[in-house]
Amino acid sequence: MNSEKRIIDLNLGDKVNRIFYIKETEFRLRRDGRTIDGFLKISDGTGEIEAIYWDMPPSKVKQLEKMQFAQIDGQASRKRKDGELQINIKSITEGQKSLLQLEDFIPSTPFDIAELMEKIDGKISSIKNQYLRSLLLSFFQDPILRGIFRIAPAAKKLHQAYQGGLAEHTLNVAEICEKICELYPQINRDFLISTALLHDIGKLEEYQFEGVIEYTDKGKLIGHVVMGAEMVDAKIKMIKGFPEDLAIMFKHTILSHHGKLEFGSPKLPSILPAVALYYADDTDAKLNGLIGLKEQNKNIDKKWSEWVWWLERSFYLAEQDILDPNREELTD
Ligand SMILES: [Fe+2]
Ligand SMILES: [Fe+2]
Structure with a gap:
């Protein structure tokens, strides 16, 4: 069971069942005018990830808006759009803040x-x-x-x-x-x-x-x-x-x-x-x-990054394999 896995170590299909810090919440109403999907940005001390609560109970909206820490039961999947990892939420309840240290949930410099x-x-x-x-x-x-x-x-x-x-x-x-x-x-x-x-x-x-x-x-x-x-x-x-x-x-x-x-x-x-x-x-x-961009993409099997707005280009992500001095030479 990988339910305690940290965000940085998540792989496709991993199950999570632990407390995360909620950084952002957004609720979108589907075209049918009834179904609500919740889009959350959650973090732990190692990074952040999008977590989606498909077809969530409407009664949860108010609760989630106020929630700072959440116990999330879910599973890692890939976004159809760009292959990035996300978490599909199965259930979400309030995490007890009194037992937690904010520092453990907010990414911090790897240096002392x-x-x-x-x-x-x-x-x-x-x-x-x-x-x-x-x-x-x-x-x-x-x-x-x-x-x-x-x-x-x-x-x-x-x-x-x-x-x-x-x-x-x-x-x-x-x-x-x-x-x-x-x-x-x-x-x-x-x-x-x-x-x-x-x-x-x-x-x-x-x-x-x-x-x-x-x-x-x-x-x-x-x-x-x-x-x-x-x-x-x-x-x-x-x-x-x-x-x-x-x-x-x-x-x-x-x-x-x-x-x-x-x-x-x-x-x-x-x-x-x-x-x-x-x-x-x-x-x-x-x-x-x-x-940071390369780090975020390290578990994604693609050569080019998405469009990077602050540099106005996509980035080739796999140059390390070509530049590796120990790479296996290709033979016919
Ligand atoms: Fe600066
Ligand atoms: Fe500056």
Whole structure:
């Protein structure tokens, strides 16, 4: 019996009978005007999956809308549309929240968050420019901001969309920037690493992430790029003697880190480190997003992914077999 299987380990036909966290619910009425199908997005600490409650009792709708944790009895099947795994629900009842830890049901970074924070702190103490170091400390030594940063996701969907994802992404971007500085000593390391560590700080206010990752109203209306620059501006004003021109360069680099107007940056990167930060950020976001896509598709027997909206193409998923140095050579 595989009823305790985690989402990441599910295979076609596996039965599940355990508690999941309900992230989303949607109810669709069929054309007959009577039959209701429930489409749920459920998660455990290893991932998320769609679960469908075909022809559900109408009396369950209200109950399900309010349910946070559910005991689900069901079986893994494939979606006809794209072959992805889903769970067909046989029965669903409320899971006892008092017995559960939210952290066990919400995906979180595979890395040790304390270690990630330690590495970020190490980067901060390596910054020689006193103004930049003070600015970084004003964020990372603030117990409330630090607490939120530790659990914040890097995104809602695209990359590192789990607890601790922001710390992981921030450190990755800073590490890519370190390499860039080694190759291009013309770029000021103190400045690039400092902007890397704060580039997505606006995400602390862009999302609410107790349980489900959701945009806040402010996040939807303003977005983390501008919110981050505002947060940095507020902290800079508290640092005595912070040079005005350095503040402008810093805010420019935060504001332009998405690289293009259509990606939410009100200004294009117009100084050397801002261009470097844009590429470093894009590198980690895209590679992490694609690695996640391959992971999601690993149990699906198909060579091409579905259309990936954020890259406007499908991805070939099976290059590993071709690139494997130990592959069996084809013989006639
Ligand atoms: Fe960003
Ligand atoms: Fe980023």
